[in-house]
Amino acid sequence: MLEGDPQKSRQGLILVFTGNGKGKTTAALGQALRAAGHGLKVCVLQFIKGKWPTGEARAFQRLSDEVEFHVLGSGFTWEAESHEAAARVGRAAWDTAREKIGSGRFDLVVLDELTYLLNYGMIREEDCLAVLRERPAGLHVVITGRDASRGVVDLADLVTEMREVKHPYASGVKASKGIEF
Amino acid sequence: MLEGDPQKSRQGLILVFTGNGKGKTTAALGQALRAAGHGLKVCVLQFIKGKWPTGEARAFQRLSDEVEFHVLGSGFTWEAESHEAAARVGRAAWDTAREKIGSGRFDLVVLDELTYLLNYGMIREEDCLAVLRERPAGLHVVITGRDASRGVVDLADLVTEMREVKHPYASGVKASKGIEF
Numbered sequence: 001m002l003e004g005d006p007q008k009s010r011q012g013l014i015l016v017f018t019g020n021g022k023g024k025t026t027a028a029l030g031q032a033l034r035a036a037g038h039g040l041k042v043c044v045l046q047f048i049k050g051k052w053p054t055g056e057a058r059a060f061q062r063l064s065d066e067v068e069f070h071v072l073g074s075g076f077t078w079e080a081e082s083h084e085a086a087a088r089v090g091r092a093a094w095d096t097a098r099e100k101i102g103s104g105r106f107d108l109v110v111l112d113e114l115t116y117l118l119n120y121g122m123i124r125e126e127d128c129l130a131v132l133r134e135r136p137a138g139l140h141v142v143i144t145g146r147d148a149s150r151g152v153v154d155l156a157d158l159v160t161e162m163r164e165v166k167h168p169y170a171s172g173v174k175a176s177k178g179i180e181f
Numbered sequence: 182m183l184e185g186d187p188q189k190s191r192q193g194l195i196l197v198f199t200g201n202g203k204g205k206t207t208a209a210l211g212q213a214l215r216a217a218g219h220g221l222k223v224c225v226l227q228f229i230k231g232k233w234p235t236g237e238a239r240a241f242q243r244l245s246d247e248v249e250f251h252v253l254g255s256g257f258t259w260e261a262e263s264h265e266a267a268a269r270v271g272r273a274a275w276d277t278a279r280e281k282i283g284s285g286r287f288d289l290v291v292l293d294e295l296t297y298l299l300n301y302g303m304i305r306e307e308d309c310l311a312v313l314r315e316r317p318a319g320l321h322v323v324i325t326g327r328d329a330s331r332g333v334v335d336l337a338d339l340v341t342e343m344r345e346v347k348h349p350y351a352s353g354v355k356a357s358k359g360i361e362f
Contacts, residue, residue, distance in 0.1 A: 013349060013360060017204055021341035022196070026211030027204035030237070033214050034207065035359035037236030055218030056211070062243055107359065140360055159347040160202035165340035168194055178216035178288065179194060179321055 012107070012140035013157040014132060018115065018148035021162035028110045028142045029056050035140070036066035040107035043100045047093055047113040047145075049073040054181050068106075072096055073113075090122030098131050101139065108140045115145025118152070125151045193288070193321035194338040195313060199296065199329035202343035209291045209323045210237050216321070217247035221288035224281045228274050228294040230254040235362050249287075253277055254294075271303030279312050282320065289321045296326025299333070306332045 015031065017024040025046075032042045044060065049071045060069040072093035094117060101109050117123045129151050132141060143152060153159050175181065196212065198205040206227075213223045225241065230252045241250040253274035275298060282290050298304045310332050313322060324333060334340050356362065 013357060015203070015360070016347075018346075019344070022339055023198055023204060023208035023211075023341045023343065026215065027208040027343075028211065029214050030204075030207030030210030031360065033210050033240045034236035034362070037238065037240030038359040040236075040359045055215035055221075057218065059214045059218030059244065063240065140357070153347070156347060157349040158203055159345075160204045161344040161346050162204065162208075163200070163342040163344050165199075165334070165342050166337060168338040176194060176321070178219040178221045179196070179212065181215070 012135070012138045014155055015140070015142045016148050016152060016156040016159040017142070017144045017162060018146060018153075018159065019161035019163050020146060021164035022167070023162045024144040024146075025112050027160070027162075028112055028144045031142050032060075032067060032108065032110050033063070035108045036063045039066065041105060042067045042108045042110070043106045044069045044110040045093070045097050045100065045112065046071045047073050047090075047111070047117055050181050052177075052181055055178055068100075070096065086120070087122050090117045090120070093117065094123045094128070101131055101135050101141070104136045106139060108142065110142045111144070112142075113145045114143045115148050115152070118149050119145075119147055125149055128152075129155055193316070193319045195336055196321070196323045197329050197333060197337040197340040198323070198325045198343060199327060199334075199340065200342035200344050201327060202345035203348065204343045205325040205327075206293050208341070208343075209293055209325045212323050213241075213248060213289065213291050214244070216289045217244045220247065222286060223248045223289045223291070224287045225250045225291040226274070226278050226281065226293065227252045228254050228271075228292070228298055231362050233358075233362055236359055249281075251277065267301070268303050271298045271301070274298065275304045275309070282312055282316050282322070285317045287320060289323065291323045292325070293323075294326045295324045296329050296333070299330050300326075300328055306330055309333075310336055 017027045032044050035042050057069055060067045097111055118125055198208045213225050216223050238250055241248045278292055299306055
């Protein structure tokens with residue numbers, strides 16, 4: 001489906017959703033849903049584990065012919081862990097991601113909150129970029145998280161910054177089931 | 182699930198995804214997926230009809246216990262129509278949206294590309310805002326589209342601007358099935 005230079009025609013797209021606003025993870029989930037609807041094979045990897053079972057985890061069970069879904073993190077944020085424990089979990093999570101990316105079984109891999117692994121120094125950016133560059137032909141990758149690094153942005157085909165204009169927490173509204181998780 | 186002032190505790194949230202970047206519709210779809218996963222009842226209304234059957238239309242068929250999905254537009258953009266024909270379709274689309282919002286059957290209604298109806302003058306902003314204000318207690322609404330109007334932003338609880346940082350069309354890459362539609 002891609003045109004342009006020959007290199008790109010064999011490559012899937014790398015999409016990055018970054019910024020401080022809401023909608024990064026949901027945009028990635030929407031991409032996964034859309035791809036699954038076309039029968040593409042999708043792997044969704046969430047690097048941050050929430051406190052509660054998420055709606056997406058439950059919904060993707062119903063699309064399990066197309067979508068493989070894994071939560072790889074531990075704790076609500078990586079900061080909750082000791083640095084060493086968090087780093088160990090982060091590296092193990094990245095090992096799984098690398099395996100999924102290289103497997104050749106997927107048309108789309110979602111790396112939700114990947115930027116945290118990079119920004120907290122759990123994985124080296126150059127290792128990450130190498131895995132992305134050497135991914136199977138035609139594999140699309142969606143990366144989400146705040147503060148996407150220069151290298152990730154440079155490698156990406158599409159980058160959207162989700163910019164917070166207004167947020168309900170500011171007016172005392174709590175996280176809402178089905179909306180926030 | 183909401184706290185704060187008593188008015189808000191009975192009200193669902195209004196979320197707006199606007200801006201010139203990619204991810205507005207997919208973020209809305211992700212919200213719908215997440216809500217459906219929690220068993221919430223969702224109505225997704227798309228005001229712009231594409232050329233091809235979308236992945237989301239197909240995927241939501243598999244979640245039809247929770248998600249009702251309608252494409253209300255005609256043509257790839259409203260601009261493709263004569264002004265009068267487009268206005269008629271726009272008003273009919275809004276009548277459907279108003280009926281779904283007021284029905285009391287849903288926990289979440291997605292109004293995808295609603296801003297086009299407002300920005301092309303097919304529906305009056307004050308009518309739209311009145312319907313949103315008077316919606317059933319607890320109903321969440323997600324609105325997407327470029328150039329969300331002042332009134333919509335003011336009414337919203339959460340607004341994210343999706344800002345285009347990098348777009349593949351700039352490097353000659355065509356729309357990709359499963360990604361763009």
